[in-house]
Amino acid sequence: MLRSCRTVLVACVVACAAFGENVDAIYTARYVVTMDPSRRLIDNGAVAVRGERIAAVGPRAEIDRQYQARQRFDRPDAILMPGLINTHAHAAMSLLRGIADDLTLQDWLEHYIFPAEAKNVSPDFVVWGTRLACLEMMLSGTTTYVDMYYFEDRVAQATKEAGMRGVLGETIIGFPVPDAKTPAESLAFTERFIQQYKNDPLVVPAVAPHALYTNNDSDLRACRRLANKYGVPLVIHLSETKRENDDTRGKRGMSPTQVLDIIGVLDGPTIAAHGVWLDDRDIALLKQHGTGIAHCPSSNMKLASGVAPVLKLLAAGVPTGLGTDGPAGSNNDFDLMEEMNLASDLQKVTSGDPRALPAMQAIEMATILGARVAGLEKEIGSLETGKRADFITLRLDQPHAVPMYNVYSQIVYALKGSDVQDVTVNGKPIVRDGKSLTLNAAQIMDKAREYRAKVSASLPR
Numbered sequence: 001m002l003r004s005c006r007t008v009l010v011a012c013v014v015a016c017a018a019f020g021e022n023v024d025a026i027y028t029a030r031y032v033v034t035m036d037p038s039r040r041l042i043d044n045g046a047v048a049v050r051g052e053r054i055a056a057v058g059p060r061a062e063i064d065r066q067y068q069a070r071q072r073f074d075r076p077d078a079i080l081m082p083g084l085i086n087t088h089a090h091a092a093m094s095l096l097r098g099i100a101d102d103l104t105l106q107d108w109l110e111h112y113i114f115p116a117e118a119k120n121v122s123p124d125f126v127v128w129g130t131r132l133a134c135l136e137m138m139l140s141g142t143t144t145y146v147d148m149y150y151f152e153d154r155v156a157q158a159t160k161e162a163g164m165r166g167v168l169g170e171t172i173i174g175f176p177v178p179d180a181k182t183p184a185e186s187l188a189f190t191e192r193f194i195q196q197y198k199n200d201p202l203v204v205p206a207v208a209p210h211a212l213y214t215n216n217d218s219d220l221r222a223c224r225r226l227a228n229k230y231g232v233p234l235v236i237h238l239s240e241t242k243r244e245n246d247d248t249r250g251k252r253g254m255s256p257t258q259v260l261d262i263i264g265v266l267d268g269p270t271i272a273a274h275g276v277w278l279d280d281r282d283i284a285l286l287k288q289h290g291t292g293i294a295h296c297p298s299s300n301m302k303l304a305s306g307v308a309p310v311l312k313l314l315a316a317g318v319p320t321g322l323g324t325d326g327p328a329g330s331n332n333d334f335d336l337m338e339e340m341n342l343a344s345d346l347q348k349v350t351s352g353d354p355r356a357l358p359a360m361q362a363i364e365m366a367t368i369l370g371a372r373v374a375g376l377e378k379e380i381g382s383l384e385t386g387k388r389a390d391f392i393t394l395r396l397d398q399p400h401a402v403p404m405y406n407v408y409s410q411i412v413y414a415l416k417g418s419d420v421q422d423v424t425v426n427g428k429p430i431v432r433d434g435k436s437l438t439l440n441a442a443q444i445m446d447k448a449r450e451y452r453a454k455v456s457a458s459l460p461r
């Protein structure tokens with residue numbers, strides 16, 4: 001018996017030496033964009049995956065020499081890069097996509113969004129809306145998103161079904177909403193939600209007070225206390241509109257950021273969406289607290305909110321990622337490839353400098369900086385040994401993809417969300433050849449059309 005064991009062991013050692021160390025999968029691509037600290041770009045590169053994590057990244061020849069994979073995926077005409085991180089979304093609002101456009105914020109909210117939400121938002125609505133959003137996000141290269149909505153346990157359920165990663169927070173707001181009559185109810189829900197998902201491999205629970213102007217100070221303080229009790233991030237809207245800033249200054253003599261600072265809301269990991277109307281003092285405060293900003297160029301343009309001081313934020317070292325917001329009128333889609341392009345162009349046109357926010361910086365915002373905003377930079381955002389295996393491939397066989405002189409420029413200025421070919425999250429493939437492996441696309445789209453009829457019928461005439 002002893003002898004036969006030894007024989008097996010010797011055989012294994014010989015085999016391992018001949019074929020390399022075992023991994024679950026090897027992915028190869030014409031270009032591997034790592035976004036690691038040295039921003040290594042590998043020609044004919046490969047990523048080896050073991051379980052949920054990246055075992056190695058390097059030139060294909062080297063990885064093939066060192067590792068023996070159970071499965072391999074070769075993409076000789078594609079870019080392999082970290083999965084995109086959407087730092088601000090309201091996924092389930094996908095079912096209200098395009099419900100009303102080209103209106104003032106007040107008109108849009110009071111005559112369309114609030115009545116539609118009051119009559120339609122239910123656990124079923126949230127599950128199907130999140131499925132639709134996850135389907136769209138994964139097919140356009142997003143692997144992680146930050147969400148704030150209602151029935152967030154259903155958002156978590158649909159996100160896990162999709163196989164995506166989510167930082168998810170139940171909206172806490174100072175008036176009755178579809179799943180809570182008071183902020184206290186939402187806070188209690190949030191605490192149960194955090195306890196349920198604290199150690200989940202895909203879902204990071206968060207505390208999500210809607211904004212300074214929709215919550216009182218004591219509820220906001222309670223949100224921070226709850227977030228810090230469990231070491232989870234706080235998600236909030238901040239300085240989205242000029243009116244919000246003017247009102248706060250009028251009432252309290254300070255900017256919204258200064259108020260959040262004084263009442264202690266920024267004392268811990270925070271993801272603040274928009275930050276359009278930040279001044280230099282606000283930016284210094286955000287830097288001091290390590291607050292992350294979710295910049296949403298489509299939404300800010302479509303709602304005419306203004307232009308966020310992204311160049312100043314980045315120069316100051318404030319983690320700044322990209323978000324889609326919406327999509328019920330503030331954007332209408334979840335395409336982060338488009339946000340990269342718009343973020344860059346928006347800073348160029350408003351600064352009058354075509355060198356502003358170059359392609360590399362836009363990709364940083366969609367990957368490694370987005371990971372910092374979400375508080376997940378040790379786990380995702382770049383392709384490095386030991387990090388979670390979250391990555392995508394972009395095909396290069398379409399007319400708009402050739403010729404290619406610079407990989408980073410091509411990604412930001414030429415490629416589209418529809419060029420996404422494969423998506424892997426946490427080591428598991430969820431998109432192959434542009435098709436979802438985890439969600440039933442036809443069924444989800446049918447359901448969305450059904451909801452359209454229901455929502456339309458519920459709107460005031």
Ligand SMILES: [Zn+2]
Binds near residue numbers: 088089090237325326
């Ligand atoms: Zn929002």
